[in-house]
Amino acid sequence: MNQTNNFSPYQKLVVALLALTQFTVILDFMIVSPLGDMLMKSLSINPQQFGLIVSAYAFSAGISGLLTSGFADRFDxxxxxxxxxxxxIIGTACCGIANTYPVLVAARIVTGLFGGVISSISMAIVTDLFPVQQRGRVMGFLQMGFGASQVLGIPISLYLANAWGWEAPFLLVVGLAIIIMLLILLRIHPITAHLALQHDKSALIHLWHTLTKGNYAIGFATTAMLSIGGFMMMPFSSAYAINNLHVTQQQLPLLFIVAGIGTLIVMPMIGKLSDKMDRFTITSMATLLMIILIAIYTHLPPVPLYTVIAINVLMMAAIMGRAVPAMAIITSVPDMADRGAFMSINSSLQQIAGGIAAAFAGMIVVQKTKTSPLEHFDIVGYVAIIISLCCLMILSRVSKMVKAKFTPAL
Incomplete structure (x- = not known):
């Protein structure tokens, strides 16, 4: 069998279930922002309190990843x-039945504590079951969850919320996730090969070993910069489109849908390409495109909707397109015995970095009234560009390290 090119039927099943799992977790996170206005009015909360609802998930997810990373390689x-x-699933269900602000915040914390670890477990499964030559394509399919959540999550959640209340989208995620979990229980085999490589050391020592290993630290720093550069503009993208580019609330779902479809098309293509070409080269080209588009987008005057959509599609494709080959490089850094811990820490850094990016962007952006244009959004773009260039420089070192690791000694 040609392992470098073909997926077995079981591998295809694993990829599909992991992608669906990622879809539900991302959808749970994505649906909060479109429901912001409805949540604030329904629960009588202000924008600062709504911000806490969003950040509560990100920071609890990050903390959870760190707390569980020492144990991640000790279980099936x-x-x-x-x-x-x-x-x-339990946390999301609590979100769906929450009727007060404190209960909803608590439910988001619980959801983040569990949901924040799922991505790292999925990445560890990928590195266990797929050789390095196939991981680019697998990462491409898993990243499709982001685009699918935009295409399906935002319009469906808004439709359900308008028809049955803001709680309905959370209950939809619960129903879908229960079906996926049953399929995982019934169809996925135990994944235990890494257990044979475990050393006799405590979870805390294992965590400390993973955190302090030099090569791993470089990978963690790359992940943090990758997340900050990619996420920095996202929390204010809707407000910028509406207040600066004059996109209407009715047009906003179309903007997300088309950008999401573009992501769905681009991600598998980038994944296949990253298994055939040098991954750092692809990341570099995507980063260059992203920088150009960010510079254009953050200085746009009011323009026709199709122009905004076109730039958004290209910019989102570039942002996500650089993430696929970059993560394929980073996930090749750890040894098998440390993969679970590495992926847990890596995932937690992604969550925490996203929260830091949103908070930092919030300190830069100014809006004098509820309907006035956002000010200093271009500065947010410049910061994202600088961080992305720094990320590329560090990733260059990680790429060389990974190539040396997988190149047989002569």
């Missing part, structure tokens, strides 16, 4: 995935 990865996915 399937059992670990089922445990945390069940907790995520």
């Amino acid at each position: 990865r399937k059992k670990l995935l089922v445990f945390f996915y069940a907790g995520f």
Whole structure:
């Protein structure tokens, strides 16, 4: 069998279930922002309180990743995935039945504690079951969850919320996630090969070993910069489109849908390309395109909707397109015995970095009234560009390190 090119039927099943799992977790996170106005009015909360609802998930997810990383390589990865996915389902269900602001914040914290670990477990499963030559394509399919959540999540959640209240989208995620978890229980085999490589050391020592290993630290720094550069503009993208570019609330779902479709098309293509070409080269080209588009987008005057859509599609494709080959490089850094811990820490850094990016952007952006244009959004763009260039420089070192690791000694 040609392992470098073909997926077995079981591998295809694993990829599909992991992608669906990612879809539900991302959808749970994505639906909060479109529901912002409805939540604020329904629960009588102000924008600062709504911001806490959003950040509560990100920071609890990041903390959870760090707390569980020491244990991540001590259990069957399937059992670990089922445990945390069940907790995520319970937390999301609590969001759907919350009727007060404190209860909703608590529910988002619980959801983040469990949901924030699922991505790292999925990445560890990928590195266990797929050789390095196939991981680019697998990462491309998993990243499709982001685009699918935009295409399906935002319009469906707004439709359900308008018809049955803001709680309905959370209950939809719960129903879908229960079906996926049953399929994981019934169809996924135990994943235990890494257990044979475990050393006799405590979870805390294992965590400390993973955190302090030099090569791993470089990978963690790259992940943090990758997340900050990619996420920095996202929290204010809707407000910028409406207040600066004069996109209407009715046109906003179309903007997200088309950008999401573009992402769905581009991600598998980038994944296949990253298994055939040098991954750092692809990341570099995508980063250059992203920088150009950010510079254009943050200085746009009011323009026709099709122009805004076109730039958004290209910019989102570039942002996500650089993430696929970059993550394929970074996930090749850890040894098998440390993969679970590495992926947990890596995932937690992604969450925390996203929260930091949103908070930092919020300190830069100014809006004098509820309807006035956002000011200093161009500065946010410049910061994202600088961080992305720094990320590329560090990734160059990680890429060389990974190539040396997988190149047989002569």
